[in-house]
Amino acid sequence: MSACSLTHIALHVTDLDACIAFYTEYAGLCMLRDRRPHGAHGKRIVWLCEQGRETSFILVLLPGGPPKKQSEDDFSHLGFALASKAAVNEIAAQAEREGILVWPCKQEPYPVGYYCGVKDPDGHFVEFSYGQPLGPGADDLIIKNEPSTSK
Structure with missing residues (x-):
């Protein structure tokens, strides 16, 4: 088996903006990506990371889910x-x-x-x-x- 590295965790959240605010305030995470892969009216997907760890581990927040x-x-x-x-x-x-x-x-x-x-x-x-x-x-x-x- 080739080398394997844990790179991210993706969580579905019901209130994307509240979760972004929480993780930036409490954990000091920074916004790395704020994207809408299906155009301006598509679902927003946010990548958060620690400063300086942008290429090693991220937290992905996805809208939806209970x-x-x-x-x-x-x-x-x-x-x-x-x-x-x-x-x-x-x-x-x-x-x-x-x-x-x-x-x-x-x-x-x-x-x-x-x-x-x-x-x-x-x-x-x-x-x-x-x-x-x-x-x-x-x-x-x-x-x-x-x-x-x-x-």
């Missing part, structure tokens, strides 16, 4: 790594003020780390975390927490 009905014990989610616990706390405080916090801040053992969960406008859960072996600071965490492979 809103996601997710219970608080359903841990299906999109995950975003942040640079500090304070940044996670800020997201959680904002989400609580806006009535969309679903998992308050919690510290779990490695590799889960410190996280909170927020509901996007369409009902998808979004995790914001610090201290996972992914994203900012991951190299230091992996070295500190993984068993040695040397003999």
